[in-house]
Amino acid sequence: MDFKTKISELLHHETGLSKDKIINLIEIPPDPKLGDYAFPCFMLSKELKKSPQNIALELKDKLTKLNIDHKYFELIKNESAYINFYVSKTLYIENTLKKILKEKNEFGKNPDSGQTILVESPGPNTNKPLHLGHLRNMLLGQSLYNILKSQGHKVHIVNVVNDRGIHICKSMLAYIKLGKNSEPDIKPDHFVGNYYVEYQKLEDNDSEIKKEVEEMLIKWEHNDPETIALWKKMNNWALLGFKETYNKLDFKIDKEYFESDTYKHGKEIILQGLKDKIFSKDENENIVFDSQDLGKKVILRANGTSVYITQDIYMAWLRHKDFDFDAMYYVVGNEQDYHFKVLFQIFEALKWKFADKCYHFSYGMVELPEGKMKSREGNVVDTDELIENVNEIALQELRNRYKEINEEELKKRSLIISLAAIRFFFLKYDPKKNFVFNPKESLSFEGETGPYIEYSHARINSIFKKAEQKPESDTSYELLAEQFNLVKILNQYSEVIKQAANELKPSIIARYLLELSQAFNEFYQTIPVLNADPEYRKARLLLIYCVQIILNSGMRLLNIEPIDEM
């Protein structure tokens, strides 16, 4: 039985409060001197018409007179309005470490829930390569995937490829004018993206070109063979390039939906909705959805052409048909908050049974120190470039440090370290908040970074390489009393995962990994493991082994590959 439950039993008996309520109220004191758990008595004050301080004192006296089993608590005190519980350290340490050693990577995770969950990410446009916004999207999507999976759900990543429309035609037109049928001599999505930037320059010199783009879009919509052939060619280049980036990031998509396949659908749904009076027509004959709190929104133009939301409606329906999901999270930037509010209200108006199972996982924009990224103006930080730059810095760092290690091994390590740095940097922030990506500061390998976590992991690994001794659960747990705080942090891991899953915040795991690493490094600095007396050595090896298990497990939830040697 765990300690909180034990406390709830004791207090339930004395106060009559329900055990669940007590467990909810129990807090962890800000200072370990105040015990390991504390129960605040403020809320009993009104009912008992006594000061919370007196209630705490009286309750504490009652509890200590009970002559309770000292197996669980070595001390119960009271400090102002709190009852403070001091757990039996040895028992706590033994319980925690044995559980981690037994469950290993499964510690804190849940068995099969029977739920199917979709995560939509990253939704690229085929006219330009993936930038930092997409990178944040993918890293969040991927981590969400891992976290939801750890809770026992069956998770699929689905993608929507925006492969048609006026912006796609722009890079096509520039290619016709400037590309002269050339084949990509660089990464193909960058090749396509360059023509998108070139188009903008053309337009700046001659605004007449807009008409040409519009004509091209009409040709595309009428299946003009030449236009379609070019479109296919360039889209394939873009998709090929994306695939390469996905692979670098180990980003696995289960199913892709193409806008070019879905954009004509959805009309039937809208027209049926019009008949059912769910939708109406505005003064210009557009079909609109009229929401009380969000205003009118056009969902099908008078000329019968669809707008963005038209196909979103269809695609949700299609995905539900494909996966029969229990939840779907759209990983999409917060600039589309309004769009999704309307979309979900439409699902409800249509009385679709999955209407309340769709969520917008809204994340903040990535900004540069000089302001917002604008792909039209070409001032974007590109995902591939970023990975390459960070990798180069990491490699240089490794070369300086380890002159005797061969280049091939260094390259292997630098890739892991640089990806850890990037992933951790993007995931340590609250997803919903905007953040500024400052290339200089963001590439740091010291302090609250991925490499810091990796370093802690590698240190433990290094000890075991020299130890020639395996961790065993048969050890003297009382010898770890000084490391009680570190064990407490280990024990928190299962609650941390749960919280991260409930709040959909990978950042909670990132913060936790920092806390654990800090506690471990502090221990490492002052307490010898290999050179300690045999009994201590044995106990401490078990302790750091458990730290490694948790570091490993947490890193994997963020898709960071644990490294054995830095």
Place this chain on the structure above:
RNA sequence: GGGCGCGUGGCUCAGCCUGGAUAGAGCGAUCGGCUUCGGACCGAUAAGUCAGGGGUUCAAAUCCUCUCGCGCCCA
């Protein structure tokens, strides 16, 4: 014009949903730590009107409200 979000040491952030015991980190600054397991590390010091006003409460960074500043969306 309407809606949504954000504002916490010099900088970057955590804490806010679910109010509670001295507001926590990292970077930067200053000082210190390798005869012991990896210094991408550890310790210490300085630095905060929690944007501002009002309210609710025994108690507010946290809840409500207004104002200001920044960002995004809709028209």
